[in-house]
Amino acid sequence: MRRIDRRSFVLPLLLLGACFAAQAHKHDGAPHKRGDAAAVPPGAVEVKLDEAVLAKLPQVKAEGMAHGRKLACEGVALVDLLRASGAMPAEPLRGAQLSRMAQVRARDGYRAAFSLGELDPSLGNRPVVLTRRCNGAELPAEDGPWRLIVPGESRPARWVRQVESIRVSDAEV
Template structure:
């Protein structure tokens, strides 16, 4: 019986060490991904070739009495593809970062990365060039944000000319 107890104890210790090593490895991976995430300001280019390679999504809503049915890319996917937002779920300082969208006329709207992150807020925000089966008219385009589910379209930025991700400081 003692021999069996000793073997069980040895096996138990071996499993404990293995699980601890695996947990430490996962923690180190998470730290290295967090360290690789941008901390300073990042200008997101509205690169048509990059945007064309991203998955297309649909967004519908109403703005200023007009129903819109649009196709474009999820803002979160553009931010990730541009290196402005890590692909891994956000943690730590990344939760205080903000994407500021600026229009040609100076209008601005902001979205926290936490509200965009699929593992947290999962807010759908779509950057589009086409609504209702046609390219956007000049007064709305060339790019526009659609934010389905908001009570009013105040962050549906028209004439988008730049996106900048930075800390909330």
């Protein structure tokens, strides 16, 4: 019986491993670039709740239960507002963008956070709606002027009422 020398397998295995590694670092046919600074806005981005910008965005509907009340609301998708504000790129997220988050703050100091990855339609695709109108009327003062609706969550803990600011920044670790 012929004996096989193990050293004859080393070079082909190394080449095969290099091919798999090269494929693993590709995204949509393009090589992954570390530190692509053009895709990541430097530092924090304050998202303005600007009526002119919001009026240009598509209206979406969101429904759910909060504090024993059924809400049927219409507003703008948070992801659309972030993109229109330059706080999130229009193309699918990758690299350093995946560590960024949107923090929503209410007048009373309440805060909720969303990773950009969970909002990105190509990744988490979580629907989050910023609204001024629910059940056919403007929000009451104790809920408005802006409110977040997050359909599909088990409880409305991130349904922020009295939204006063939205800030996108790197996640602190």
